[in-house]
Amino acid sequence: MRIGVDYYPEQWDRSMWQADSDLMAKTGVKLVRLGEFSWSRLEPRDGQFDFQWLDEAISTFSRHAIGIVLCIPTNCPPLWMYETYPDIIQAGPDGERIQTGIRGHRCINAPMFLYYAKRITEEMARRYANNPAIAAWQIDNEIEAYPCTCEACRGQFRDWLIDKHDTLENINAAFGNSVWSGEYSDISQIKPPTAYPKNWQNPALCLEFGRFASDSAAKFVNDMSQIIKRENPRAKVTANICFSANQPDFYRLFECLDFASFDNYPPIIIPEEGRKTSSNAFELDMIRGFKQKNFWIMEQLSGATGSWTYMSPTPRPGQIKGYAMQAMAHGADTVMFFRWRTANKGAEMFWHGLIDHSNVPSRRFTEFADLCRTAQKLSVIETTELVSEVAVLYSPDSHLAFGIQPQTEGFDYISQLKSFHAAFARCGVNVDVIHPTADLTKYKAVIAPAMYIYEKDAAENIYRYVIKGGTVVMTARSGVKDQFNNCILEPLPTVYREIIGAEVKEYDPIGSHEQTIKDFAGNKFKCRQWCDILELTTARAYAEYADSFYSGSPAVSMNRYCSGVAYYIGTVCDQEFYESFAGNIMKQTGIPRLKDLPRGVEVTTRTNGLDDYVFFFNNSDKEADIVLPKAMYSIIDGGDREKFTLKPYDMEIVRK
Template sequence: MPALDDVTRGRILFGGDYNPEQWPEETWAEDMRLMKDAGVNSVTVGVFSWARIEPRPGVRDFGWLDRLADLAHAHGIGVVLATPTAAPPPWMGARHPETLPRDESGQTVWWGSRQQFCPSSPTYRAYAAAITEDLAARYAGHPALTMWHINNEYCTHCWCDETARHFRRWLAARYGTVEALNEAWGTAFWSQRYDTWDEVIPPRRAQYLRNPAHLLDFRRFTSDALLECYTAERDIVARHTPHVPVTTNFMPLWSGQDAWAWAAREDVVSVDVYPDPKDPLGGQYNALVGDMTRSQAGGGPWMVMEQAAGTVNWRDVNHPKPEGLNRLLSLQAVAHGADGVCYFQWRQSRQGAEKFHSGMVPHAGEHGRTFREVKRIGAELAVLGPRVAGTRVAAEVAVLHDWHTWWATQQEGRLSREVEYPELLRAWHRALWEEGLTAAFAHPEHDLGGYRMVVVPQLYLLSDAAVDNLVAYVAGGGTLVSGFLTGVADEDDRIRPGGMDERLRALFGIGVLHEWWPLDRGETVACDGFAGTLWSEELEVADAEVVSAYRGGELAGLPAVLRRGRAWYVSTLPEPAGLRGLLGRAAAGAGVRPVLEGLPAGVEAVRRGGLLFVLNHGRAPVGVAVPGAYRDVLSGAAVAGSLALERYGVAVLREEAP
């Protein structure tokens, strides 16, 4: 099976989306000169080129793409060739309106943007397969081809009649009978019982709250329907080029895809990541995305398919990256295991909806600050590639994450709309990150035996297999720290007796879970050692140590944090310093130590490939204590005892023999 190593060969891929069809061909030669100047070795081509390749049904125009691929190869630049199926041409919607998606109210989503396709449409799938077949046949032997990129940021949802038929087939395969579906969905509630499959529709706009199990299965189905589209195209290109790896780019913390299932179908796991330059925790978000994507890649190298060289165009206010931040985030991705650092896009567009989205070559051209920094990054990645490409990042802590529990927590009738699953992931990962503990992510049914400590920000929905896995992990000597509202529901979103799975209550030493007490926005509850936010729970202890108790409100004197042996339960969300302290204490007890002790605030340390990456996410210079003698492989400077980092500064240290 091909892999990213087959493409990188001891280097880090550097480049980005290249859209030459937006520019006159005389610009292409200039692009090649600038790419060589910047150290670009990879470009992604054809992502949104369907209308150019197939200007009308059945017609093919490959001439321009032939010339571009030849030109890239002549300059030593590899081509990641995309199937253009994320943006069907206007002729498809005009001639085949059944390919257009419909929203929850039955309204047609028209062409004029992108992603305007119904994943269940046989007509769309047939056209997508045909263009993919012809692309693969034509370029299978081209020497510039290094990787296939299928579609782009799969995110389409549809509620049309064709989707309804597909959904019924999916449900029949899952449940077998309508009676089993009724049992799983609890349709005795509100007279929702189905008598035949034909009565089942997607969860369209309804009079009041919709069945949460119905919504959950539709999220599962939609992820699977999109995955069918991906695998159909993947299988075509793999048949023509079994030696060429295949990817599609994830969006980070995107709820629409079960990325654990998707990653298993990819040769290369890639992601698009856009931290807000104004976010003081943008570096932590970038680290989280890197840790999650690396974990989806099985702990091996992964790829940043898209990031921004400067500003984006889709926030309310779009700030540019200050000098140094682009370099910092790029090298941080490498520290977290990336073997590819790429951008959207190469040359900033002059027209269209993304003309204010930055490019590696901005409107200011090659003399602008953005391109100058891009050149520096390219040169430094060329130095790092032979040292780190193909190496892994060791992590002794795992954060458990599951898309199915995320989907279940988004139901319309829930206890608190202030509790957002991705924000809990960020909060717990932040505590580990600030404590200097390198983390991985894992599915709750994965083998957890390689981790000293496992943390659960929240897993509201857990299968029996997952619950047994957690119990076995602790029995095997692992340390488990769980957040609130975990183990509440089974796979069908059916509340477990007692409000929490009895195996977990026994694991944590909880006797009775009397009530959930969500907190209002901005409200806190005093606990021993910290303030709790978002949530609290009325718990009765069976046989556990009370690590922290509530000291105010209705729950005064009741346990906030419990520990039974190596199993911890945290019934609120401690404010950041409190959560960091708790996880640091649990980690120390599990034998997990920070990469570097005593790091200043905003400084991160990660080890990869025998190198120590030290990254300053702060806006001011800082000094860092570094025991031992090192040499910075980027600057060549000797480092002994202490390290001075400029704002957004990065040092990559190789230990020197004493």
Template sequence: MISTLLSRTSGADGDRAPRLLYGADYNPEQWSRSVWEEDVRLMREAGVNVVSVGIFSWARLQPAENTWDFGWLDEVLDLLHAGGIGADLATATASPPPWLTTAHPEILPVTADGTVLWPGARQHWRPTSPVFRAHALRLVRELATRYAGHPALVAWHVNNELGCHNVYDFSDDAARAFQNWLRVRYTTLDALNSAWGTAFWSQRYTDWEQILPPRQAASHPNPTQQLDFKRFSSDALKEHLRAERDILREITPDVPVTTNFMVMGNTKGMNYPDWAQEIDFVSNDHYVHPGPQARDELSFSANLTSGISGGRPWFLMEHSTSAVNWQPVNVAKRPGDLARDSLLHVAHGADAVCYFQWRQSAAGAEKYHSAMVPHAGADSDLFRAVAALGATLKALAPVAGSEREAARVGILYDWESWWASEQDSHPSSLLDYRQEALDWYSALLALGVRADLVTTRADLHRHQVLVAPVLHMVPADLAKTLTRYTEQGGHLITTYFSGVVDEHDHVWLGGYPGALRELLGIRIEEFGPLLDGDTVELDDATTGSLWTDRITVAPGTDVLARYRTGVHAGRAAVTRKATGTGSAAYVSTRLGVAGLTSLLPRLLAPAGVESELPTEVRGLIETTVRSGPGGRFLFLVNRTDTAVPVRGLDGEVLLGTTEGDGGALVLGPRAVAVLRQPAG
């Protein structure tokens, strides 16, 4: 739990009162010794109380196989402790040193077409390499033994962004490990052949050693082989995480262990809800991606991180103070964005706000990536904004340790449906699982309706409405869970290409949407994907794209909207069926944010769900709620570039300004306010 880390972190005066953590990746090895004391002084000025250290320092810590150099790190940790700054100490295994890859090129990963990924960047290692594992674990043991009692150590940081560049390795090591993984999963070759449908294209296996990763082939590889390789690849990285973690827990059982996820954009190779069970608290890295939904995506990712963490507080390990360096055009953040972006993560459960990195690099691939101390130095608007945020986080100390309060609406996000729905040889290659989920989220934000991103591991009954976009993979147990959910009063909303396959990527026969056909009260014989750019109009004035379905409606199922144009003109486009005391609705086309914003009030009505905000600010303000012993904390985030007054909300103002006696709470452009209300 991150509360353990909070309790281990104290100020320079030894105060251990609850606090939000603030800091960055700190890479002192990039700088001369003369800079280090200045770093600590500026960290204290900015309100920094935790930094991640040693992330890419393997070559410095171990300059040769049997040579170690810890003196510089000893001094850094001593300086940090003297300044009241805790160290989230990395295991430094993310980037193997040149001596290791020179001596053992067999640790280098291999792509599907057989290309070796050579050193020169980072993460040039195979997750299944026994040689790499041995060297990495030796380093972890040396670090843990040396710093087990160091007072600066508050947490362990395993590797760094596991799988960012090496999630899929097709080497011979990976092939052997994949075969062993499949033996455990299926036990017998008959079971594997059945699960993979190997009767198709003469693929039946008679020996485990015949099975390979889905390397570059003449045509589409077996779909279930592809899906299992995705599962295996996530598990292989998870096993590396566990191997490092187990050594750390053996030597330092009281120090919490984490690793930084990357819940953002199209990073999908790692099954983070599964990984979350392996660490003491969830950490995440997030960077804003330009586009019309940029800040909605930030909120979506932070919300999903909270869902992965089970609503418990988590650690924002990396984000940017301003521009990044890896987009086609790297635009600096506007005034106010630094604080709003950071506080939006806090609103969704982050108890730690950290950046990449502390001091902007003078050399290397990320020298143009912004940092807390920019190239311009401390005498800069950026550093002044950094220090101002530090003061704000100090004022929000009562929020620390509080958990996300469940919203009435949940959006179900399922990693395996994401994987399976976007594989090749499908009805449409244009389908984008994450974008569809983000569109529903943006529409709810536009209506001012609070929603939680949740996974299939969550208690779905906490939400009166459950939106499950493109829930493509539905095993029998999940179908039963969703049926129970609706029978007991929940209101399910799902979409096109949902319920189609089971856990082996086999189609549920008898008509679509397969496992959900009876629950939804509809039957579809054939999919109707649309060509890129084609649209259809519905009779409720919305416009659909990407997909249509020729729906046959069963008795007792209501039609909420019909197609007005297209080959299915006059037929159902949106349906709802009452089940028990709940209902199940189906949306058969991609409506986009505008169309969903128009449709959602009708879909939410049976549950009586609407915005908690005053009518005049719905869509302008995003709200989240965290609750704990210190109270109920209502976060209000201005989604616009103009000031927004908010009236009718009670509570102690922890952050924000009011206008006149008893006047409105005024949120400036891109501003955040926090109200503390009585608990319960």
């Protein structure tokens, strides 16, 4: 397991590079990430390249056998490029060019930007692609599905629509443009969504533009990757990502890349409400699902964050090491910390790194050094992976569509996925977060919340899975829209009615109002946001509403379909319901569960097919006592353990 750091040699005097590399080597750093924002130093003038300083930086670290993650710096074009070609600047929803001055303002579809982006990538690939010091390449930085409305994007959006729909008449039909007299009579009339709120605008147009922007991001990443691969087909290429409002379809974006990577900033403060743990476990499992294999962390929490907002609290003792180990527990093979040094200039000077402005290694650095020592003991798990019996399906199209037309107060798509994920994880179960069209045959239970947008391949995949004996769980707001974000004229859940064995005869968007459901065992749970009032055909009631005018009506159903079982949850409940429900699903499907885990303790298992390694992570600010069913060997400390106490944010790994 490798620990690395992000370093910006262009921001520091050369006299500091050697001392920093010496300390990195002494501490146990194995990788350093360079170059992601350095385009103005690499090409200070049009066509005038300066790689000498980068050569020197790479040499400085590689002489310590520290590998290099080399970044293509296309996120931040030099100012001379913006001045010479102002049409490479993104245009906002109002059609006006956005202000430059910070990062990420280039349009990835602008012809002149693409010319220069490809050129700098070619220059770097020719120079470094076969350099043995280069461990991997990173393309751009935290790329998004940019909602740019410049002339280039408008033209390419029109071409994209014609390629997909063939004719203007088909576009009008798909968009429902007879509404509000919005029919196009000429292709020039097609424009991206405007600055009006999205829920005021044509939902089909908004969804298709989001898909176009996502495809643009994937194409840009693929184009840059291919340039590197031409120079060295064995080069390992990725793109670091974060979750944002303009989130692309990451399944498509990573198709052409060798592995997924993520910028990981877990929450520092544990919420007091109910002593429930706030965790990044879902996000980590989601990243693993984009390629369905292990991943890297390109930026890991190093200190108090502060740039776009007020400074956050500083990480608590144990979090620097613990959150890195949590990432490993969920499939990260490499964790790189942002950043080695806290910047002393620029907007990010209070987004803290491992070494503060004092220039004196602190408590956090000491903890980081301890992590590096621990990582050296973990070579035994380098060839392991997570194997899961539960999958949660994430639909990029449905996620995008919910953002266009919010359903009711408090209704959030991702929160529903997280509720199910947390419920199964609470029982020590590995959970995959995967695309709805992925292979489902290896899972004993598949959770498919709010499949809002109809995707033919996804629906057929779910049906096949249940027909062959699988157990699926679906929820309210499934089958609502067709592929173009228009409502389907059938009783809900439309295409899923047969498998569910029930129809929605009416729904009640209750928002923040609280109601109660009662399950078959008499247990009562609170629900909010949405209530589907079900009429059963072949299904049986699992839970019923206990109040409102539909008291006694089914709220949750269970239907046997061919060789499998389909559940439907017509409302959004408190976490206690999902934990109870997950326990019943595990009992019915034979998924092993750990009982009586202390609140906040997360358990995952990595395996190489012969040996299983169980990770116990205490993601809480209270000590936790763990009693094992039998003595197991500790990978971290050595020796057999039957029980142990985890300090806050502490990790133990045992061989099963």
